[in-house]
Amino acid sequence: MSYIYDRKEDKAKLRAQILHQRKQMSLEEQEEKSKKITEIIVQSRLFYDAKVIMAYASFRQEVDTRELIDVTLQQGKRMVMPLCHPSEKAILPCEIKSQDDLVAGTWGILEPRKESLSLVAPTEIDLIFVPALAFDRQGHRLGYGAGYYDRFFTQIHDKTIKIGLAYQIQIVHKLLSEPHDIPVNHIVTEKGWIDCELGQSLAELGQRQKKIQKEGFAHESLL
Ligand SMILES: Nc1nc2c(c(=O)[nH]1)N(C=O)[C@@H](CNc1ccc(C(=O)N[C@@H](CCC(=O)O)C(=O)O)cc1)CN2
Numbered sequence: 001m002s003y004i005y006d007r008k009e010d011k012a013k014l015r016a017q018i019l020h021q022r023k024q025m026s027l028e029e030q031e032e033k034s035k036k037i038t039e040i041i042v043q044s045r046l047f048y049d050a051k052v053i054m055a056y057a058s059f060r061q062e063v064d065t066r067e068l069i070d071v072t073l074q075q076g077k078r079m080v081m082p083l084c085h086p087s088e089k090a091i092l093p094c095e096i097k098s099q100d101d102l103v104a105g106t107w108g109i110l111e112p113r114k115e116s117l118s119l120v121a122p123t124e125i126d127l128i129f130v131p132a133l134a135f136d137r138q139g140h141r142l143g144y145g146a147g148y149y150d151r152f153f154t155q156i157h158d159k160t161i162k163i164g165l166a167y168q169i170q171i172v173h174k175l176l177s178e179p180h181d182i183p184v185n186h187i188v189t190e191k192g193w194i195d196c197e198l199g200q201s202l203a204e205l206g207q208r209q210k211k212i213q214k215e216g217f218a219h220e221s222l223l
């Protein structure tokens with residue numbers, strides 16, 4: 001299902017709708033789709049080429065990242081996980097060597113142990129797997145509304161690839177893009193890859209065509 005969503009006041013409504021829909025999925029369905037998403041990623045060139053990978057620790061009904069984290073570590077890549085700093089609404093990227101290095105933190109989300117932190121410079125990260133409640137095809141994201149990821153994205157390298165992970169039901173027609181929003185480059189769902197840069201250029205092309213049409217009509221009206 002997709003929603004037309006372009007008013008700020010609809011944000012809370014859309015969050016509630018998506019959360020409700022995601023809760024309707026059975027555990028088996030979530031596991032099966034997460035497995036498919038993991039398979040698609042680990043077979044990709046982007047994953048193969050990345051040496052430093054950051055992933056979120058899945059909670060509630062998010063796409064499960066546990067297998068993805070295991071494969072990353074097994075392949076000898078560096079695994080980075082977010083540690084939340086709630087008072088600053090900041091994400092601190094920390095390297096882990098195994099999933100045993102994680103403990104339940106804010107909201108029960110697993111995060112690196114504070115006692116043995118190994119901070120990583122955000123600019124060192126090659127690939128980031130990003131959670132969301134919803135994405136549109138241009139890579140805009142709707143989160144829980146605290147701005148953690150947008151703040152973090154201002155610190156990473158331009159070349160860092162951001163991949164949103166979502167079930168197909170979380171892909172919506174259009175999300176309101178705000179000035180602080182930094183879109184992801186790709187999305188992977190159980191149905192495959194969505195190239196958001198292509199979506200962004202198509203949207204730009206659409207805007208240009210609309211402008212040409214408008215200017216064309218304005219010009220004709222002068223005749
Ligand atoms: N796995 C994962 N980790 C993540 C995120 C995420 O979306 N997924 N976040 C992405 O940014 C940050 C955590 N953001 C969160 C923000 C709010 C709530 C939360 O439970 N909020 C309450 C409502 C609070 C209120 O409105 O006052 C709720 O939803 O019940 C959870 C996570 C950082 N780590």
Ligand SMILES: Nc1ncnc2c1ncn2[C@@H]1O[C@H](COP(=O)(O)OP(=O)(O)OP(=O)(O)O)[C@@H](O)[C@H]1O
Binds near residue numbers: 141144147178181
């Ligand atoms: N780079 C930034 N610097 C400062 N404030 C920011 C930045 N990015 C977002 N914010 C603020 O954070 C708040 C929440 O942003 P937004 O609604 O986009 O969150 P979200 O992406 O849904 O949430 P989250 O990333 O936590 O899942 C907004 O009020 C916004 O002004």
